[in-house]
Amino acid sequence: MIEHAPIDKNIVVKAGAGTGKTFSMISRISFICHQASNANILDVKNEIAMLTFTTEAATNMKSRLKQAFMNYFVLTRNKKYLNMISGIENMRISTIHSFSNLVIKDTSLSLGIGVDFSTVSGSYNKQKIFDQYFNEYLKKKNEEEPIFFGSIPGSIYDFRKLLLQFADMLYNKGYDIKDATEDVFGKPIVEMPYMKEIIQEVIIETEKTYSDFLSENNSVNLSEYMLYLNKCVNDESFNKNLYQYKYIFIDEFQDVDDSQIEAFLAMQRKLNFKFFIVGDLKQSIYRFRGATMDAFNKMGCDGNEWQEYTLNINYRTDMRLLGKFSKLFNYMGEKKLIPYNEKKDKLIGAISNQLISVNELIEEYTYSKEEEIDIIYKMLFEKIKQRKVEIELNPNFTKLSVSEKTVAILVRTNYQISKILRQAKNQDDVFVESDSNGDLYRIQPSIDLCKLTAALSNPRNPIYLFDLLLSNNINIKFPVEKLINMEENEKLDYLIKCLNEFYQSVLNMCWNELVFEVQSKPVLMVLRKIYEASKPWKTYSSDETKQQYYRTNYDLIFEDLSKEGKYSYLTLESINESLHILINTGSEKTSRSVTDDGDYVRIVCTTVHKSKGLEYDTVIMPFTTDSIDKMRRNGLDITYVGGKVGYCFSVNGEAITNEYFYTNDEIKEIEMEESRILYVALTRAINKFVWFNKIDSSGNTWGKLLEEI
Numbered sequence: 001m002i003e004h005a006p007i008d009k010n011i012v013v014k015a016g017a018g019t020g021k022t023f024s025m026i027s028r029i030s031f032i033c034h035q036a037s038n039a040n041i042l043d044v045k046n047e048i049a050m051l052t053f054t055t056e057a058a059t060n061m062k063s064r065l066k067q068a069f070m071n072y073f074v075l076t077r078n079k080k081y082l083n084m085i086s087g088i089e090n091m092r093i094s095t096i097h098s099f100s101n102l103v104i105k106d107t108s109l110s111l112g113i114g115v116d117f118s119t120v121s122g123s124y125n126k127q128k129i130f131d132q133y134f135n136e137y138l139k140k141k142n143e144e145e146p147i148f149f150g151s152i153p154g155s156i157y158d159f160r161k162l163l164l165q166f167a168d169m170l171y172n173k174g175y176d177i178k179d180a181t182e183d184v185f186g187k188p189i190v191e192m193p194y195m196k197e198i199i200q201e202v203i204i205e206t207e208k209t210y211s212d213f214l215s216e217n218n219s220v221n222l223s224e225y226m227l228y229l230n231k232c233v234n235d236e237s238f239n240k241n242l243y244q245y246k247y248i249f250i251d252e253f254q255d256v257d258d259s260q261i262e263a264f265l266a267m268q269r270k271l272n273f274k275f276f277i278v279g280d281l282k283q284s285i286y287r288f289r290g291a292t293m294d295a296f297n298k299m300g301c302d303g304n305e306w307q308e309y310t311l312n313i314n315y316r317t318d319m320r321l322l323g324k325f326s327k328l329f330n331y332m333g334e335k336k337l338i339p340y341n342e343k344k345d346k347l348i349g350a351i352s353n354q355l356i357s358v359n360e361l362i363e364e365y366t367y368s369k370e371e372e373i374d375i376i377y378k379m380l381f382e383k384i385k386q387r388k389v390e391i392e393l394n395p396n397f398t399k400l401s402v403s404e405k406t407v408a409i410l411v412r413t414n415y416q417i418s419k420i421l422r423q424a425k426n427q428d429d430v431f432v433e434s435d436s437n438g439d440l441y442r443i444q445p446s447i448d449l450c451k452l453t454a455a456l457s458n459p460r461n462p463i464y465l466f467d468l469l470l471s472n473n474i475n476i477k478f479p480v481e482k483l484i485n486m487e488e489n490e491k492l493d494y495l496i497k498c499l500n501e502f503y504q505s506v507l508n509m510c511w512n513e514l515v516f517e518v519q520s521k522p523v524l525m526v527l528r529k530i531y532e533a534s535k536p537w538k539t540y541s542s543d544e545t546k547q548q549y550y551r552t553n554y555d556l557i558f559e560d561l562s563k564e565g566k567y568s569y570l571t572l573e574s575i576n577e578s579l580h581i582l583i584n585t586g587s588e589k590t591s592r593s594v595t596d597d598g599d600y601v602r603i604v605c606t607t608v609h610k611s612k613g614l615e616y617d618t619v620i621m622p623f624t625t626d627s628i629d630k631m632r633r634n635g636l637d638i639t640y641v642g643g644k645v646g647y648c649f650s651v652n653g654e655a656i657t658n659e660y661f662y663t664n665d666e667i668k669e670i671e672m673e674e675s676r677i678l679y680v681a682l683t684r685a686i687n688k689f690v691w692f693n694k695i696d697s698s699g700n701t702w703g704k705l706l707e708e709i
């Protein structure tokens with residue numbers, strides 16, 4: 001029905017999880033292409049754009065569209081579908097950011113930036129500027145009142161970190177702090193009377209100087225993209241003839257922020273295309289990035305130019321499991337924690353897996369305060385192993401999709417992922433991946449390469465040599481205890497002797513020769529040679545899947561480094577420095593999972609946020625005891641409502657706020673968002689849901705909500 005909707009209206013599809021929203025976009029595009037191909041009226045490449053939030057979603061969308069046309073071709077043998085498949089390759093299916101990038105480029109000259117501007121997302125230069133202003137301010141204040149440092153909440157180090165986030169958090173809400181006037185921040189607050197000064201003299205000045213720095217270097221910061229897009233579209237030099245869009249599709253619309261909505265609407269006014277947007281407010285979990293529960297209203301979806309559709313049939317989750325979930329969704333709806341009205345929003349199941357009995361659909365593992373935390377891990381890995389075997393024993397195993405062969409451990413934070421990964425390392429027969437978690441620079445291959453380059457750059461520094469010897473790069477038993485009573489130079493000799501021994505055996509070279517070679521020959525080539533000879537993946541693990549994971553990601557880092565080499569001259573030092581920065585700043589790049597066409601059961605551990613849009617055979621939630629109705633213990637929260645900026649500094653559970661920050665409202669918002677996050681987590685499950693409940697925990701938690709199931 002949706003796919004055949006009138007083409008002269010904007011279409012909005014608001015529907016719950018797993019009801020085929022994404023699927024409906026694919027069908028709609030196929031339908032338009034189909035109709036157009038008969039009448040020859042559509043230039044797919046220029047007239048349709050499809051926008052997503054992540055590169056993964058864009059890639060996924062492209063391959064799903066191609067698959068749809070391939071199916072048509074197989075059914076009809078009509079060659080026009082093959083042409084359409086190649087048309088899709090050129091179709092604009094991209095993230096909102098890369099779409100904006102193109103539009104900004106088209107109008108950039110009149111905004112004072114060159115067409116070939118580069119995008120920066122790092123904050124190194126901004127930090128340098130910030131530190132300069134911040135240090136000047138601290139110096140001035142300290143001269144005025146010597147106890148000034150004592151009045152700062154928490155440590156200077158933490159305070160600095162929070163101040164650095166201030167402007168970016170506002171950009172996320174579509175507000176440009178550079179334009180702010182003093183009254184936007186309210187009256188000075190008693191506990192931090194200096195805060196208004198800091199905002200003006202440090203934060204805003206940093207942003208202004210940084211903005212000048214960027215324009216001098218012909219660059220745009222990624223966090224300001226939407227502000228630029230808005231400026232472009234509203235600029236009189238915006239050339240509408242450059243665009244022929246007739247349809248713009250937007251997936252996961254609940255995640256857009258106000259500045260994106262403004263830009264979309266401004267574009268539509270100028271270009272006159274039609275929207276097709278899909279989303280689910282119950283899955284709105286990006287408030288920190290500026291998403292609001294008003295997204296559809298702000299877009300004007302209740303107007304006459306819009307046609308609204310809802311979907312209720314869920315094609316993902318076992319209908320019996322859905323029945324159990326709906327009890328909880330109903331409860332959360334009644335408590336106004338999620339926008340759920342049983343009549344309108346109840347998901348109707350379409351599938352049922354006869355291999356699982358009703359009693360096994362949900363498993364709750366209980367433990368008490370007295371029991372060691374280890375018990376969670378013990379039960380968790382036991383459960384994973386058991387489910388893995390059950391999936392493998394499915395008579396239709398080879399026909400299952402990758403999702404149907406995946407068990408997912410869903411958690412709230414990256415810190416929880418690292419806790420689980422640490423425990424998983426000790427498991428012989430469970431390999432937990434944490435893909436799609438931007439973890440490339442947190443995993444062992446990166447750390448090992450960094451240790452190798454650090455030692456090669458500092459070939460006579462015992463600290464780096466020691467680190468190298470203990471890493472996976474070196475596959476010999478290194479008797480650390482021998483170093484204990486040695487003098488400094490003795491230590492150095494001993495470390496080099498050990499390295500000589502190892503590199504002689506695998507490369508027929510001693511340490512000094514290796515250092516010379518890496519300084520005199522192309523660096524990537526030599527690093528590659530060392531890697532191939534020393535085989536760090538073998539030291540890393542004896543498990544073949546783990547070894548393959550290590551190698552795949554080592555290759556990925558090399559690909560990344562080689563790309564960088566296209567733009568600047570690579571040296572050992574520059575590689576070491578980049579690795580250090582990438583590792584220490586927790587740079588987000590997704591590691592590559594080892595997929596050999598998925599003929600095995602994958603275990604992934606990821607955050608609920610990263611799991612959105614995906615589905616898994618089993619969802620396991622091991623941690624359900626965090627409060628969902630408290631401000632964070634530490635950190636900064638910012639609101640931007642009605643032209644006023646509210647801010648709240650939390651230090652060890654104590655919150656300091658300005659007059660525009662409404663703590664009670666914020667806590668309610670937090671509780672509602674955490675409930676929506678829980679909704680997303682549960683609805684990823686295809687067949688089974690497993691959770692851990694600390695029976696004697698108190699307070700408002702996911703666990704308490706889950707008890708309603």
Ligand SMILES: Nc1ncnc2c1ncn2[C@@H]1O[C@H](COP(=O)(O)OP(=O)(O)OP(=O)(O)O)[C@@H](O)[C@H]1O
Nearest residue numbers: 016017018019020021022023024315316612613614
């Ligand atoms: N009409 C349909 N017939 C059969 N299967 C369908 C249909 N629509 C969707 N599906 C399948 O149901 C699952 C969920 O579909 P899809 O991802 O499009 O849902 P969604 O509404 O975007 O979900 P979510 O909001 O939870 O991400 C997918 O496995 C998809 O292939």
